[in-house]
Amino acid sequence: MLRAEGLRHSFGGGAVRALDDISFTVRPGQTLAVFGPNGAGKTTLLKVLAGLIQPQRGRAEVAGGRRAIGWIGHQPQLYAPLTVRENLRFWASLYDVRPPTDLLTRLGLEEHLDRPVRALSRGLVQRVAIARALLHDPTVLLLDEPFTGLDRVAAEALSQLLAQHAGAGRAAVLVTHNVEEGTGLATDVAFMRAGRFVHFAPRAGRGAAQVSEDYRNAIA
Amino acid sequence: MRLPELVRHSWTVAAKDLLVEFRSRTAILSAAVFVVLVLVVFNFGRDPTAVSNVDLAPSILWVTFTFAAILALNRAFQLELENQALDGLLLAPIDRSSIYLGKLIANLVFVASVELIGVPLLALFFNVRVLPYVGPLLGVIALATVGFVAVGTLFSAMTVRTRVAELLLPVLLLPFMIPPLSWAVLATGRLLAGRPLSEILGWLNMLAVYDIVFVALALLLFPATVNE
Amino acid sequence: MRMLRAGRWITAIALVLLAGVYVRALAYTPVEQSQGLAQKIFYLHVPAAIWAEMAMVFVGLASVFYLFTKDPRLDRFAAASAEVGTVFCAIVLTTGPIWGKPIWGTWWTWDARLTLTLFLFLLYVGYLLLRGAVTDPAARARFAAVLGICGMCEVPFIHLSVYMFPTLHPMPIVLKPSAPSLPWSMLQTWLLSVGVFTLLYVGFVVQRYGLSYLQEQLEAVGEVGHA
Numbered sequence: 001m002l003r004a005e006g007l008r009h010s011f012g013g014g015a016v017r018a019l020d021d022i023s024f025t026v027r028p029g030q031t032l033a034v035f036g037p038n039g040a041g042k043t044t045l046l047k048v049l050a051g052l053i054q055p056q057r058g059r060a061e062v063a064g065g066r067r068a069i070g071w072i073g074h075q076p077q078l079y080a081p082l083t084v085r086e087n088l089r090f091w092a093s094l095y096d097v098r099p100p101t102d103l104l105t106r107l108g109l110e111e112h113l114d115r116p117v118r119a120l121s122r123g124l125v126q127r128v129a130i131a132r133a134l135l136h137d138p139t140v141l142l143l144d145e146p147f148t149g150l151d152r153v154a155a156e157a158l159s160q161l162l163a164q165h166a167g168a169g170r171a172a173v174l175v176t177h178n179v180e181e182g183t184g185l186a187t188d189v190a191f192m193r194a195g196r197f198v199h200f201a202p203r204a205g206r207g208a209a210q211v212s213e214d215y216r217n218a219i220a
Numbered sequence: 221m222r223l224p225e226l227v228r229h230s231w232t233v234a235a236k237d238l239l240v241e242f243r244s245r246t247a248i249l250s251a252a253v254f255v256v257l258v259l260v261v262f263n264f265g266r267d268p269t270a271v272s273n274v275d276l277a278p279s280i281l282w283v284t285f286t287f288a289a290i291l292a293l294n295r296a297f298q299l300e301l302e303n304q305a306l307d308g309l310l311l312a313p314i315d316r317s318s319i320y321l322g323k324l325i326a327n328l329v330f331v332a333s334v335e336l337i338g339v340p341l342l343a344l345f346f347n348v349r350v351l352p353y354v355g356p357l358l359g360v361i362a363l364a365t366v367g368f369v370a371v372g373t374l375f376s377a378m379t380v381r382t383r384v385a386e387l388l389l390p391v392l393l394l395p396f397m398i399p400p401l402s403w404a405v406l407a408t409g410r411l412l413a414g415r416p417l418s419e420i421l422g423w424l425n426m427l428a429v430y431d432i433v434f435v436a437l438a439l440l441l442f443p444a445t446v447n448e
Numbered sequence: 449m450r451m452l453r454a455g456r457w458i459t460a461i462a463l464v465l466l467a468g469v470y471v472r473a474l475a476y477t478p479v480e481q482s483q484g485l486a487q488k489i490f491y492l493h494v495p496a497a498i499w500a501e502m503a504m505v506f507v508g509l510a511s512v513f514y515l516f517t518k519d520p521r522l523d524r525f526a527a528a529s530a531e532v533g534t535v536f537c538a539i540v541l542t543t544g545p546i547w548g549k550p551i552w553g554t555w556w557t558w559d560a561r562l563t564l565t566l567f568l569f570l571l572y573v574g575y576l577l578l579r580g581a582v583t584d585p586a587a588r589a590r591f592a593a594v595l596g597i598c599g600m601c602e603v604p605f606i607h608l609s610v611y612m613f614p615t616l617h618p619m620p621i622v623l624k625p626s627a628p629s630l631p632w633s634m635l636q637t638w639l640l641s642v643g644v645f646t647l648l649y650v651g652f653v654v655q656r657y658g659l660s661y662l663q664e665q666l667e668a669v670g671e672v673g674h675a
Contacts, residue, residue, distance in 0.1 A: 012585060015668055052310055053448040066313040075304035079236070081243040090236045094229060094312040116243075132308075371598065378591045382581040392574040392595065395567040399605050402563075430605060437601055441594045444515055448586070 001171040002026040002140055006058035007048055018044035019055065020195035026140075026188075031162065031172040033182040033203075035215055036192035042175040045192070046071075046142050049173060062140050067095065070138030072146045072158075076129035080118035084109060084128050087117060088135060095136035107131050107157055123151035130158055141165055141172035147181045159185060179215050183208040191218045226321070229314040233322025238329060240299055247295055251288040251334045258284050259345050273346040278408040280346075281338055282401060285365065288334035290390055292327045293372040297380040310446060320442040324373045324435075331365050353411045356420065360411065363427035364404035367434060368397040374438040377445040400430050449662070455655030462647035469641045477637045489547045491637050495645035496539040500568060501603055503533025503649065507575070508600020511593035523589040524664075526596055527579060528656035532649055534572040540565055564606040571599045585664075 007022040018041040026032050036042050047053040049060050050069055062069055071077075078087045088099040104110055107127045117125060126149065133141070141162070147155055162185050165172060176182045183189070183203070189211055191199040198218045203211070241247060262280050300306035309319050339357070343350040350357065372393050379389045404427065407420040473491040480487035510526040513519070544562060545555040556562065575595050582588040628635060 047448075050311055052307060066311060069311060071307070071311055073304070073307075075307070077305045077308035078303055079240055079299065079305060080302065081240050082236075086236075086239065090232065091308065091312070093232050094309075094314055374594070374598070378578070378594065379581075381587070382578075384581055388577060388581055391570075391577060395570040395574065396598065396602060398563070398567050399602070426605075426608070433601060434598075437598060441515075441597060444590050444594050 001028050001063045002049065002061070002173065004045075004049065004058070004060045007045070007055045007060060008057035009044060009048065009053065009055045017041075017195045019048065019058075022058070022195070022197060024190070024197070024200060026171045026173060028169045028171055029166060030187045031166050031174060031185055032188045032190060033186035034173065034175045034190045034192050035177065035179050035182060035211075036175075037177060037219065040192045041195040042177075042192055043144055046144050046173065046175050050142050064139055067136065068139045070133040070136070070141045071144070072130060072133045072141065073144040074146070074148045076117075076125050077132060078117045078125065078128060081116060083114050083116050084120070085113040087128065088131060091132050092135045097136050099131075099135055100137070103131055103134055106161075108153070122149060123154050126150050126154045127157065130154070130161065134161065139170045141170070141174075143172065143174040143176075145176050145178075146174065147176070147178065179212045180208045183211045189214075191215055193219055226315055226318055229318035230321035230325060233309070233319055234325035234329070237296070237299070237323065237326035241295075241326070241330065247291050248330065248333060251284075251291055251330075252337055254287050255284045255334065255338045255341060259341060263345070273348050274412050275409070277342060277346060277348050277412050278405045280342060281335075281361075281408060282364075282405050284338050285331060285335055285361070286368070286397065286401065289327070289331050289365070289369055289372060290393070292330040293369070293376045293393075294386050294389060296323050296327055296373060296376045298385075301380055306446065316443040316446060317439050319446070320373065320377075320439060323377075324370060324438075327369045327373055328365065331369060332362075335361055335365065348412060350412070353414075356417055356424075357408065357411055359424065360404055360407045360420070360427070363424065363431055364400040366431045367400035367427060368393065370431065370435045370438050371396040374442055374445065377442065396434075400427055403427055449658070451654055451658030451661065455651050455653075455658055457651075458647060458654060459651030462644055462651050465640075465644045465647065469637065469644050472640065473637050477634055478631070480634070487547075489543050491641045493540060493543040493547065494638065495642040496536045496543065497565065498642065499645050499649050500533055500537040500540050500565070501607075503529045503536060504568065504571065504599055504603050507533065507596040508603075511596030511600070514589060514593045515597075518589075520585075520589065520664075523592065524657050524660045525653070526592060527660060528653045530572055530575045530579075530596070531656055532652040534569065534576065535652070536645070536649070537565065537569040537572055541569060568603070568606060571602060575599060 003025045005023050007019045008017075009019040010017045020041075022045060024032075034042055034045065044053065048055045049062060050071055051060075051062075051066060077091075079090075082090070085099075088104075092099045104113070107130060109124075109127060109131060112120065112124060112128075117128065120128070143162075146158060150158065162172060162174075166185070166187065172185075174182050174185065183206070186203050189199070189201060189203050189206075190197050191214075199214065206214070258280055262276055266276060297306070300309065310316075339350060339361075342348055372389070375392050375396075376389055379385045379392065382388055403423040407423040407427075410420050469491060473488050477488070477491075506529045507526045510522045510529065514522040514526065544565070548557075549555055575592060578595055579588055579592050582591055630638065
């Protein structure tokens, strides 16, 4: 569903190598968790996969193109003066869909639909952002530190949605520096440092503790 | 991307921008206040025996319209940066041109609103006869506005990412505003003085050519300002 | 390093030749009938004006090719051409009023050609300011390219206006659709001056390009931060 071939990309005129010959494939049903310290190139990788950045070398392909991609990052991508309903309707119309009511119910947003986003609590904003990402029923999810700043309700909702997404035979790439949070949802695990994968393998039943240790061994 | 979708998505973006602006209303109020301010200042600043109202009118109109344009342009991409909504727009399966056209339309509507306030106010407070020339006048105003708002929308996509955004945009835009602006001021002056339409046709043509060239150029160049 | 040295040589030669132009213009070229001695500034002013505009055209062309190829050399060249163009534009804006004061009685008028040359200068200044304001080199090159292309497309509108508006400014006597209406001796001096200014342009651009290249190499190593 998602393929990267020989990705290379640097910033600052060559000074910072964000991606150094990255190649991998993610198949339907797989959730790849990429762990790495800050500055390892994780966000750049996601942006290249999403098509936001054109890599200097190599290619990234997502089956279905931009229509199939859903992005959840730490910025909500919402317009503060507009209401939840207006925001969701706007984003939905760019994908030529209408906001699915069951999604809104699942995230507990129904009673907040007509409130302006700037009046919402942080946790609620996160949930609206998740709704925004899932409006068009994406087959590939790209998540950039998605659990940062989520309250418990939102975090649980997100985990459930991700599990469901994988269960429906779809792909996801999750990028984070928090190994504990990401492990539970992953089917495959990768460690990234200085633009390269230093580990790429199926999770194979490893728990968070085990993966953490492998991570520390690999990265340290 | 096919034309109907392009139009539809552009309109969606424009409607969203206008809705956001309508909610806060600060920019339109600033512009309206500025119009009144200019009218007052110009009124007290002139010597009625030496300068007729009709001579001042083009300057008044175009100073206020340009101010409104700069106001709109400064905000145009600002709101996309606030919550990284721009990334969302770039992720959506829409043509990049829809983003540009949507912003352009929203900016034009904003400036047009100020123009629709300014012209009647000028006619009212300065006793300038506008109605006989209202057709060609609107034509001149429309053409010139499209000219500098088109370029301004393109530039604001770039300047919004710099630290001195609000300062840089007018500086970059100035040389691009002057041709359409000077032609518009001259044409407006001739019109309001009752000169025949044939005299301003040359300027109308040049404004139209300017518009076509720079809207096309902006559409071509816009992706380079947002794609990395 | 090599480019810098080559550039310096070219510039040095050009400056010597420029002195030659001065001598020729002042001592060996006939004095013009209606304007007198002040007309002689024409031999500096017009070639500088030609290259001030040509430099912008080169900025634009380099920018177009940059957007297609993303070759940083084109971006470096565009930046160099813009800086040199700014200098030449400044020369035009200073030599103009020096002529204008004795002839028109005023340093400046908001005449079409003057105003539009001023705006060419502002185009250059804007371009350099934009380059200065963007820290990421890739974004800087892209944005500068966009502005450069717009600037290049603006120049014809500037040119066009000269023929549209009645103006105090002397109409073109060399670069016009019909043959130049200048006597041969004056035309020779003028052509020589155009050649010298071409050489100056090349010399300055080559030097500036060389400097940019060296600076980028230092930045990559971390010696110098982006200003």
